[in-house]
Amino acid sequence: MPKINKSVAFMQQTRNLSLSFLYRRHSIVPYRLGLTFFLAAGLCSCGNLTSSGLSGNGLKIGTNVTPIGEIKPKQDNQAIVYIQGQVEKQAPMMKQWAYKINDSTGKIWVVTNQKNLGEGAQVVIKGTVRYRSIPLAGKELGEVYLEEE
Known part of the structure; x- marks a missing residue:
C-alpha cells in the first residue's frame, strides 16, 4: 500500500508542476512564446502566400522557372x-x-x-x-x- 500512496503523491506533484513554469513571476518562457509568435506573424506578412511559387498541383518550385x-x-x-x-x-x-x-x-x-x-x-x-x-x-x-x- 505505501507504493501506491507514493505514486499517487508523485502524480499529484507532476500535475501541479506541469504548467506552473508558465506562471512564474520572472519566467522567460512567456517572453519567448510571444517573441516566437510575433516573428512568425511578421515573416508571414512579408509577402503574398499565393504568389510564393509553391503549389500543390504538380511539382512547381518557383515562379521564375522558364518553360x-x-x-x-x-x-x-x-x-x-x-x-x-x-x-x-x-x-x-x-x-x-x-x-x-x-x-x-x-x-x-x-x-x-x-x-x-x-x-x-x-x-x-x-x-x-x-x-x-x-x-x-x-x-x-x-x-x-x-x-x-
Whole structure:
C-alpha cells in the first residue's frame, strides 16, 4: 500500500508542476512564446502566400522557372534561366555529363558536372543558355542547350 500512496503523491506533484513554469513571476518562457509568435506573424506578412511559387498541383518550385519550350535559339547566349523537368537521357562526356531534360513544353540538353542524376529524376537546374551552330549541307542543325551554373 505505501507504493501506491507514493505514486499517487508523485502524480499529484507532476500535475501541479506541469504548467506552473508558465506562471512564474520572472519566467522567460512567456517572453519567448510571444517573441516566437510575433516573428512568425511578421515573416508571414512579408509577402503574398499565393504568389510564393509553391503549389500543390504538380511539382512547381518557383515562379521564375522558364518553360523549356520558351527557350529559343535566337536568345542571348548569356541568359541565365531556371528549368524544371524530368531526366530523360544521360550521356557521359570527358569531364562532364549531359542530360536531356523534358517538361510538358519541350526538351533540352543540359551540360553539368553532376554525375548522380538518374533517368526519371525530377530536377530544377540553373543554367546559361548556349547555342551551338552546326551548318551541314546548307542546313542549320544547331541546337540550344544549357550549361549549368
